[in-house]
Amino acid sequence: MKVIVPVAGKGTRLRPHTHTKPKCLVRVAGKPMLGHLLDRIRGLPIEELILVIDPDEENELCIRQYVEANTPAPVRYVRQLELRGPAHAIALARDFIDRDVLIIFNDTLFDADLSQIDQTPSDGIIWVREVDDPRRFGLVVTEGDRVCRLVEKPEVPPSNLAMIGMYYLKNGPRLMECIERVMKEGRTVKGEFYLPDPLQVMIDEGCHLKAASVQGWYDCGTIDALLDTNRILLQNGHHRVVAATDSVIIPPVYIEEGVHIRRSIIGPYVSIAPQASIENSIIHDSIINEGAVVREALLQRSLIGERACVKGGYKCLNVGDSSTIQGE
Known part of the structure; x- marks a missing residue:
């Protein structure tokens, strides 16, 4: 399995701390956000970890030093020279995806059973969490545990199952093909390419994606959210x-x-x-x-x-x- 983790975001809501370090290296509960993520995937059968990074040389050096001291797998770095959205970040790794792929966005931390990756009979998994205000999130609509529709921040929510930013696809090359198609068609949200669009293409063409709930989902995107997550992690064993x-x-x-x-x-x-x-x-x-x-x-x-x-x-x-x- 290949694992893609985009870490090129500027982290504007965590300033001034992201003026001097990459967002993924901001600390919470004793280690950088990226360290918590690496802990959660440690033990998975990872062939290669692909980090999508920004072109800032100092940020790249900091990330490389931390990852190479803590990585659970061989690492490849791919530079995102322009920020054109999450799906664009994933597409930059297309030349290296020849099998199943796990995608994890670094904005949030999670508690989830990842052993189901090896056990699922479906074509892939989208991890979700029930939320109180669904209008703030990208949502999945399901029939049983099968995802039938993805909706981005709707005014009238069709469900309360929010996508947490973690996806597993058995056919990684097919996902890359669908991303390329969406990008050629220019399907953007406020000028950026998002992953739900190519995933919806896969669903419409018969791909069976399962919705799997996480036990915990912790935001690290703002100062207040980071302090809340620090509290939760400390309460739960860290x-x-x-x-x-x-x-x-x-x-x-x-x-x-x-x-x-x-x-x-x-x-x-x-x-x-x-x-x-x-x-x-x-x-x-x-x-x-x-x-x-x-x-x-x-x-x-x-x-x-x-x-x-x-x-x-x-x-x-x-x-x-x-x-x-x-x-x-």
């Missing part, structure tokens, strides 16, 4: 504690080795990366990145970048890498 001096640690938290904590109250729902230093502070429901310094501060619902420095005050902060915030 927790770790190290020794702290004259401090109180309230679980669940994820505190990595090399963190300096002194005379502080940490938690619940706090992730702290290596080499961070925290003194005389109270922090909860926050993410503190590598090398950050926090002094005499009370932080909640905050995301503090790498090597950032926060001193004083009561704050809900979103501080980019190598920045300084000082209270009165």
Whole structure:
């Protein structure tokens, strides 16, 4: 099986953090988003992992260094020189797809049983989740567990089953043919090519795609969503504690080795990366990145970048890498 993961998105809703790192390397619950994804596919029979990346050389180097230290399979990198939508990103890998393919978009994390990939008698799987406001999502309409129609953010939703951004196709080359057809016909949504259009072509031509529910679906696309996902992951087993001096640690938290904590109250729902230093502070429901310094501060619902420095005050902060915030 080949696995395609597009990671070329600019991550504008996660700025300022994506000014200095690729979106997929923004940390949540102790590791980058991409690290959580790699953990979830580890153990699958992967012949090759294909990452679709942007042409920025610094971003590519950061991604390569992280992936090559953590990959569960051989890796190929494909550059997306212009952002023309998710289906266009997938199409860039067409020369390397000669068999079944698993596609995972990196905006969200998931809890799902991927063992059904080997067991399904259908031609493919679209993973879905029931949602409260279906108008915000691309939806599947089913007959039994068979997908019969895909609808993108409808005003009048025909179902509440949202596509989470993960797809498995037994016939990868056929998917590529359908993407190419849709692109030649110019079928876009706001100027971009989306995957539901070629998938609908496959369905209309008799392809049996199954809808499979996930147990969890966690958004990482905005600062608030990232902090919510940090909380959920910590509640569900992604927790770790190290020794702290004259401090109180309230679980669940994820505190990595090399963190300096002194005379502080940490938690619940706090992730702290290596080499961070925290003194005389109270922090909860926050993410503190590598090398950050926090002094005499009370932080909640905050995301503090790498090597950032926060001193004083009561704050809900979103501080980019190598920045300084000082209270009165």
